[in-house]
Amino acid sequence: MTDPRPASGKRTSAAAALTALAALALSSCGTSVSPEAAPQGTAQEGYPVTVQNCGTELTFEAEPTRLVGLSPSQTELLVELGQADQLVGQAQTDTDELPAELSEQVADVPVLSDSAPPTRETLLEVTPDFVYSPTTYEFTTEQGFASTDQLAEAGANAYVATGGCPERRQSGTVDDVFTDIENLGMVFAEPERAAELAGEGQERLAAVSSAIEGAELPTVAQLYVDGTTLSAIGSGVEYDIILQAGGDNVFDPDESAFADFFAATITPEEVTSRDPDAIVFGVKDSEHEAAVRSYLTETFPDVTAVAEDRLIAVPGSDLFPGTLGNIGAVERIAEGLHPDRF
The missing domain is CATH 3.40.50.1980 (Nitrogenase molybdenum iron protein domain)
Structure with a gap:
């Protein structure tokens, strides 16, 4: 099981029993990325880039350089996409251990929280410009966390895993992660690495499907x-x-x-x-x-x-x-x- 929190951020009686654990193919409810033509005089070729995420447009005028992964799972994907040197924070680190080879790459990255999302003040203190979360729960102000609007006011885009978006939480699939890989590959100008990572994952799933066929x-x-x-x-x-x-x-x-x-x-x-x-x-x-x-x-x-x-x-x-x-x-x-x- 995964995130025990409702997408709205309000805990239910079912969620209370699950808090100890803590918390795709493109579809009509999925997300997509589309590079826009860079206007004359822009500093970085290929930008701005616009991402449709959880029904909201996120626009990146340049490649993000101050990243925070709000769970080890999200931190892992950022590292796999070559962004270890851009991380300024990692969170909920007690919920999982990164593979040894990846853990070494983030050994010096500040830990913002261990078993729960970081507080608003703690997250904003590291002045991120990109925050990657598994669900929208990590952005609920009622829990003392920074909202997506507060992050935007501070100059940071908040990206939620496709399967953790409110409209997908009940119908998400394993393939949702491929949407995230594609999106983040565009955001970080790493489309080749993203394609490679997605291809490896798709091959692994295909191998399972072939093995259990019939x-x-x-x-x-x-x-x-x-x-x-x-x-x-x-x-x-x-x-x-x-x-x-x-x-x-x-x-x-x-x-x-x-x-x-x-x-x-x-x-x-x-x-x-x-x-x-x-x-x-x-x-x-x-x-x-x-x-x-x-x-x-x-x-x-x-x-x-x-x-x-x-x-x-x-x-x-x-x-x-x-x-x-x-x-x-x-x-x-x-x-x-x-x-x-x-």
Whole structure:
């Protein structure tokens, strides 16, 4: 599972159970980038560039040079696009660990926050001109964060991962990340690297699809466990990850429980009644994974997933919108669901 916050920034009772975890192909609800002809006398060739993001136009008069990633997942993508030297801040660093080779590149980048988004004052203090976020929650003033308007007044464009936009949070797909890669490649004048990165991701997904072609789809419950509070995931990019991994999710976007949010608090009896062949669950770290496995084993001894030991843990950060980890999650889950195909 990924971001536990509603796109509006207001927490729901379902979100409260999920806060410990913390939070595409082009479509009519997606985003797009279009380079505009640079006016005579402009300092940088190829600019301005305009991005359609979450229904809003972001215009870049020049290449951004002071960047902030509001989660490790977003920081990772910025580094992969060659922007490590332009980072002036990274945030929510406790929610995930960057791969070693990337972590070294941001070792000197100031940490603005650990387990929650940075406050408005902390973010504005580093004077960014580009802020990349997984969802719109990171810009809610009610939580003490800088709004997109406040960032704009300070000279910074705020870009939200396509799958984290309010209109996409319920229907996002793994392919949304390719829209973000294309967009950011244009914004940072790195179209070739963006194309290479997208191509690598698409090849990985195609390899999974080829490997599981014709396989019987096991039923899957995607859960998040916080202590003894149980939540089910029924829509959004998380749902599509299960689909692309060759699973048949027992919770469906058409259910009323997921009409307004991608997750819902459920009772253990609900899981038992649906008797999934496998259970996929998001985790923060190894300690959290061990606790969840223990809970599932003790609570659902007769459920097929537990009885046949098909409990598949996925780093929660790999389920955030706008992250390359979405692809890794598809691979990991597919291997757990179809071990004979890999």
